[in-house]
Amino acid sequence: MHHPTIRAMFGAIAMLAGSAHGATVDAGDYTRLPDGTNLAVLYAQHVEGKELYSQGTRLSGNARLSADIGILRAVRFIDVGDVTVIPQFLLPFGKLRTGGDLSGLSSTNGIGDLIFAPTVHLIQDSTRKRALAVTPWLYLPTGRYDRNNALNALGENRWKLDLQAGYITPLSDRWSLDLVGDVIWYGRNSDYGSAGATLRQSLSYQAQGHLRYHVDAGTYVAGMLSCEWGGETKVNGASQGDRQQRTKGLLSVGHFVTPTVQLLGSYGRDFSVRTGAREDHRFNLRMVKVF
Structure with a gap:
């Protein structure tokens, strides 16, 4: 098996855990809430898959990969003049496991890279049904990382910036549409692999669309379609191909179980x-406390 293929298999684990993706959001995440609103958010995610691909060719149908990831998120809405600014911090943590053709790789667990994501809203819609905002998701290299461990999806040992724009518009009284686009810059990892090589990565991109049906004021059902492309890596200047x-999809149901607590459940998978x-199966659970 040639060297780039091995790298692709190790890198696949990071993709499964989500660290190599753009910031996939939930439907309604770009809703502008009143000044002074605080959100405490807890995510629990389980992802599993067994197929590995390199340049469109399947390498294995029995490379079992799974990830259990949690994320703590703190959000505050602040009006600065005519602009709404939303400072927020996210801290991922969790465990990755392998089996089948990758059973020789040990599991790993720990805390991931801290994320700072200050959203700025550009539309002040009094109805709060329309929104246009930008978010620079800044990933700080604070998570667990060991260059001798092939499983390093929780900490990437590099800076990363995901510049994201989101737009929400109502289509009717019951339907609304969320459109989100990302462009991601990757910093250099100068301690990659057991030899301490230099890893660089080209820009990657993501486009997301969420179609929501509002059952009532506190409940909605949403479908999401996402496409990602780009992000080729080089190790010591050698392209990894x-x-x-x-392309992936996600089906979600959100419901306010009390006036200040929302639960959101999602199921998704990769199409190609x-x-x-x-990803054969993705299960997401999110709890939001508004205060």
């Missing part, structure tokens, strides 16, 4: 993958 092209692990 791992340019990404991924060019490089990396194909």
